[in-house]
Amino acid sequence: MVVHNPNNWHWIDKNCLPWSxxxxxxxxxxxxxxxxxxxxxxxxxxxxxxxxxxxxxxxKVLCIYDMRLQFSLSGAIKKGNDEEEEETISATIVIPEFVHDQGEDEYIFEIESASQKSEIRKHFVPILKEKLMKFQPDLLEAHAKDVQHATD
Structure with missing residues (x-):
């Protein structure tokens, strides 16, 4: 596809939801x-x-996203050295608004679980948040070249 867009001046959009x-x-x-x-x-x-x-x-290349994310989580409460003594946990984590212009401390994590919500929030959510914070730079790195063309 040939696009006439001198100096990358006009809007060009690429849907990246499937990639996401x-x-x-x-x-x-x-x-x-x-x-x-x-x-x-x-x-x-x-x-x-x-x-x-x-x-x-x-x-200028920008990314704009506003997504709802839902993840399944499994786990265990350890009650000794034997796996047979563990109590199984299952949970769902929902991020109702994963948005491009939110700060790291503004994300809401809704945890649905019969038990251990506070432990999931305290120990697991920071690890998940750290991974999610890499999304935006990785998105731009993967797709910036698709919306700009060389101006030489």
């Missing part, structure tokens, strides 16, 4: 936390919905 789903499955599944008392691991990316675009306007 693949990225989250690749980078979030198997995210884990373990200590002497607990083990938590993401087992599935249940849902990724919303918008995720990389755009270019007036020579």
């Amino acid at each position: 789903k693949d990225y989250l499955k690749e980078n979030i599944i198997d995210t884990a936390y373990e200590d002497d008392s607990f083990r938590f691991v993401v087992t599935a990316v249940d849902s990724v919905s919303g918008d995720c675009d990389v755009t270019q306007r007036k020579g």
Whole structure:
């Protein structure tokens, strides 16, 4: 496709939602936390919905996303050295608004679980948040070249 866009001046958008789903499955599944008392691991990316675009306007590449994310989490409460003594935990983590212009401390993590919500929030959410903070730079790195063309 040939695009006449002198100096990358005009809007160009690329829908990156399919890439986002693949990225989250690749980078979030198997995210884990373990200590002497607990083990938590993401087992599935249940849902990724919303918008995720990389755009270019007036020579600047930007990403704009507003997505709802849902992950399945499994884990255990350790009650000794034997795995048979562990109590199984399952949970769902929902991020109702994963947005491009939010600060790290503004994300809301809704945890649905019969038990250990506070332990999941205290120990696991910081690890998950750290991985999610890499999304925006990785998105731009993967797609910036698709919305700009050489001006030489």
